[in-house]
Amino acid sequence: MGLKQLVLEFGFWVLFISSIFTNNLVVSSNVDKIQEVITRGNILVDGKNVIGTTDPNFVCATLDWWPHDQCDYGNCSWDQSSLLNLDLNNKILMNAVKAFSPLKLRLGGTLQDRLIYETELQQHCIPFIKNNSNLLGYNQGCLPLSRWDQLNTFFNKSGAVVMFGLNVLNGRFVMRNGSVVGSWNSTNAKSFIEYSLRKGYKIHGWELGNELTGTGTAIRIEADQYASDVISFHNIIQKVYKNEKVKPLILAPGGFFNPIWFKEFIHKTTSTNIDVVSHHIYNLGPGSDMNLAEKILNPSLFDHEVVNTFRGMRSVINNSAQVWVGEGGGIYRSGRNQVSNTFLFSFWYLDQLGLSSSYDTKTYCRQTLIGGNYGLLNTTTFKPNPDYYSALLWHRLMGNKVLSTNFSGSNKIRAYAHCSKQSQGGITLLLINMDKMNRVEAKLNAVNGSITCRHNGKMTNVREEYRLTAKNGNLQSQSVLLNGKELIVDDEDNIPPMEPVTVNAEQPITIAPLSILFAHIPYLCLRACS
Template identity: 45%
Template sequence: MGFRLSFFLFLASLSAICAQEAEDATIVVNGTKAIANTDTNYICATIDWWPPDKCNYNQCPWGSSSIINLDLSHPFLAKAIQAFKRMRIRVGGSLQDEVLYDVGNLKSRCNSFTKAGEVFGFSKGCLHMDRWDQVNYFFNKTGVLVTFGLNALYGRQEITNKVWGGDWDSSNANDFINYTISKGHRIDSWEFGNELSGKGIGASVDAAQYAADLIKLKTIINKLYKNFRPKPLLVAPGGFYDKEWYNKLLQDSGSLVINAMTHHIYNLGAGVDHDLVSKILDPNHLSKISQTFRNLNQTIQTYGPWASAWVGESGGAYNSGARNISDTFVNSFWYLDQLGMAATYDTRVYCRQTLVGGNYGLLDTTTFVPNPDYYSALLWHRLMGKEVISVNSSASPYLRSYAHCSKGRSGIALLLINLSNQTDYNIMVQNSINIDLRVKDKTDENRKSFTHVLKRAVSWVGSKASDGTSFREEYHLTPENGDLQSKTMLLNGNPLQLTDDGDIPSLNPVRVAVNSPMSVPPLSIKFVVFPNFDASCCK
């Protein structure tokens, strides 16, 4: 019986292998000029305000993940952040415009969030200053770059359904910022409001009014930080892109008020959507959001070239994400494609919803053990530099390809994402410089042997060993047991798991001879580093 079962499994695996198709693909990398740039700390994650009784679809996945009740003493949390050396964390979310800061001459009582018939179904909440001190001690210890979202509804009144009017009351924010400075807490950037742009989500504010309030906030920042160099950035509006609204905000706020335009992305739909996996693996669906990146870039170039574009919050699926999808391997196809695509449109920062909390956390809400997307983010952070390089591919849209200068070293890093469930892509990487040379000197090239041409085509890749052989470095990501909804990611066949001491595991590449074949199997992801790639923009 055992023999027959083994033989059956062998035939099944053989059938699966035979069903795969092989496709040759040429990727031409142009390293002569960067097409866009990101911030050094492009990878960002959020910490939200949701209390434990925030529920969607009969699930309550937030636990104690709020900035108010997050267990800052958990060793896994600190180690996960410290692995990035300098990680940006954006504190903000739906309830930030309901938060009171328990400092100064507060005009009302400062109580905890409770279920109520107000914005997003909760009452106003409170941030006590002893907790704020604890949070900042933790951020300082772990090397966090802090972006903090301020309450932009304070002092306003609801005029009609979801439409809020009146001037923003800056007194509580002023006292809070002043306290923050007095305690020596370092804030990289202050963000104004959350999802109040356009028609808003829980509430909306007119763009002209919002611009006037931003000018007021900028004046406060400049006054309170007058002896600081550099001063914290002012970023806004932290909402969904609405062309007319965003255009007017930049026009009315004027030159150098907004340092970064933040927008939110949830392009996969609701967390309960039964088609989420198919959307994640559909290149046409993934590409639709590129129009938003393009439009925001045009808005900034036309009305505010002093500002940069940030994705201030992005979780893929909204309403807390999707259990057993947002926290599994399959989500990395969406997440890494987002990071690659956004960077090509000059997005400087990309904040993932969330670091911990909901179903889309980089870390498990209960155990703080990293989910697969955590390792995807860490690999990007360690391998992909600021300069974005042009890539042209002959492959079908199911092979997504992005290139950057390598981070902290010479050469380039290439990200390859295979969305196909049956095509194994055999990749040839070419340098546009060498292609141009061959075109210009075609007669001479024809006289040379195939070996010499191949050597010339790949002479810019790899680290040279003592025998003169060149290498490339590969980081191949697959799900455990081939299960796309596995919570365990494999790196070059080895499971990524915390060490016995709770440390982040080493993320070591496989070194491969540069002239050996390179492939990206179906439904897998590969980072490839070419240390000696001849890219003038990376020097």
């Protein structure tokens, strides 16, 4: 991870330094016809201590409300991906969600605070219509109950786990300076929640508001008022679900981290009124930035502002609630075409999953499943973009216990280790090589708790490797290779199988330049994973 302080905390820094072995060789690369450097390094994993835990279903994705005419920097990237008109009969979409078994879906986004719901009290229902003179650029839109029924049929068939973001601006007035005055009118939201319960719709969580916290947006609600809204919301949920043994989670505020604002918010809500404190991540900047590729491949950028956000959230929340990234898209204003929908973006995305889980983030919701230029699925064809396969491999391989991990030998390698979902006691490594020339050969060492173990009842001396590379070496390709074979849906729109290659344990772990490696290591059992 590059987080040396974690190594210090576990007291094996001296061992780490003494075990470094670096030896650079130069060979010729047949693909790129450039000089490729072989760097030898060391992966060190603490086998005794767990530094974080995630939800077993850590990976999450979002679905948004943006209409087809939402355009950013002259690029209109949303097409028919809105929750109001997304083709729910598309087989790739269904199979893409089913493959996770289950996939968490967070329904929301900017326009959720301009959305009302058709109920017996609200029968006039019109879609969003673009109007730049209106709040957030659109008139007030409406979700017809017939569409809500269709969505829940899809969720039920696909096995999705659903979080729904509610409108917290209803009944309020937004001042010219962006401050919000007036009380939240919860009547429409309460009727919608009651309808959902009567229909038997399984909502895992209800979230209140979107990006209305202290900084980062044009509209804001003060922390004490937001806390009061959450307490009122909690009382509504308790009343509506009073006869239910399992009640849905309460999530808020879904905004950008500001330590002063969040500290006051948490102090005044208390853990009895909120289950999940959600925040958003767009650390790479706007989609108009011409230097996004360089930023993504510069790991030093990830170790400052983003680390401070994850560390700050953990410190402020202090176990009083779960911490989720409710929306992580990296590049705000809909992402950037040929960047956030290509193999290049997996370097940022998988590092986000690794880094956030190291700071005890329980769930990470990627913006988006489909829609904009940062969808896991192509907005028009529905075919998976490279990040879809990255997310699916993480979901299948990385367990919920996070281990302290460090790599020596190159500062362009990001290294993470979790207890494995594939074997009891074993681990799964994630190695991300952001270097354009260095092929890394690494030895794996574990301290503080390595034990002899068996995989499927037998001793084993092989590991399973999943190597992700860009098609034709083009980082901005929307196709990805797994162990040299392109991943594509078949003629029946099924998600392809993702099979590993087996490698003898005595061989060093090798990761090519500008590639990603998941390695399931069943022969290394750690006490932290037993």
